[in-house]
Amino acid sequence: xxxxxxxxxxxxxxxxxxxxxxxxxxxxxxxxxxxxxxxxxxxxxxxxxxxxxxxxxxxxxxxxxxxxxxxxxxxxxxxxxxxxxxxxxxxxxxxxxxxxxxxxxxxxxxxxxxxxxxxxxxxxxxxxxxxxxxxxxxxxxxxxxxxxxxxxxxxxxxxxx
Ligand SMILES: [Zn+2]
Numbered sequence: 001x002x003x004x005x006x007x008x009x010x011x012x013x014x015x016x017x018x019x020x021x022x023x024x025x026x027x028x029x030x031x032x033x034x035x036x037x038x039x040x041x042x043x044x045x046x047x048x049x050x051x052x053x054x055x056x057x058x059x060x061x062x063x064x065x066x067x068x069x070x071x072x073x074x075x076x077x078x079x080x081x082x083x084x085x086x087x088x089x090x091x092x093x094x095x096x097x098x099x100x101x102x103x104x105x106x107x108x109x110x111x112x113x114x115x116x117x118x119x120x121x122x123x124x125x126x127x128x129x130x131x132x133x134x135x136x137x138x139x140x141x142x143x144x145x146x147x148x149x150x151x152x153x154x155x156x157x158x159x160x161x
Contacts (some may be wrong), residue, residue, distance in 0.1 A: 003043040010065075014093045017102040017131075022144045022156050027106040029157065031125075032105055036112025050076045057113055058083065066090075066106070067137075078142075079118045083110055085137040094131035100156065101129030103137055107157065114141045123147065124155050 019025060046053040051074060055113070058069040067088035074081050085091075085106070094102055103126050111124035123144045128134035138146075147154035154160075 003040075010089045010093075013090050013105065016105060017094070018023070020098075020100070022033040026157065026159060029104045029108045029111070029124075030159070032093050032108025033111040033115070036109050037115045038112075041113055041116040046117075050074070053112070054081070054117055061109075076118070078121055079114075079120050080146075081114055081122075083139040083141070085139070087139050088130055091130035091137055096133055098131035100130070100132065101126035101137070101153075102131040103129060103139075106137075107139060110139050110141060123158050125153050127153060 016028070019028070041057075042086040044057070048054070054071055054074060058071050061069045066085075067090075068084060068086040070084045070086070072084050085103075088103065088106075090105075091098075091102055107124040107126055109120050111122060114122050114124075120143065122141050124139050124141050125147060127140050128136065129136055144158060147158065149155050149160050
């Protein structure tokens with residue numbers, strides 16, 4: 001695996017997460033998603049079932065110090081997944097102070113990973129976030145048209161094309 005790594009202080013990621021502008025956060029999300037989908041996931045040379053590879057990747061993310069990532073729902077046939085993140089140090093830095101979920105970088109990572117694994121474009125909405133006083137962060141993944149855009153979260157976090 002030829003994948004250069006940089007060790008980045010969490011404090012730097014907190015700075016990025018402090019951006020509260022919705023448009024800017026959507027841009028961060030789509031840029032990260034595209035990079036992960038088209039480049040980063042391929043570096044892992046994954047093979048095997050979606051179940052197995054998605055569990056490997058959640059273990060990998062957990063081991064990299066971004067918090068404990070658990071796959072709590074996976075429906076390969078319908079291209080849906082739900083991830084839970086515990087002890088997320090970025091969101092914890094905002095605990096009780098943020099009005100909206102802050103983990104747009106992780107939304108982009110997860111959307112890129114699952115778009116690659118499902119071989120179909122899926123998007124990610126952060127439904128709960130420690131930054132707004134939820135116990136854990138919860139990320140919902142599915143095709144964009146299956147999100148309910150009458151609701152505030154998908155409208156703020158995604159572009160409906
Ligand atoms: Zn969060």
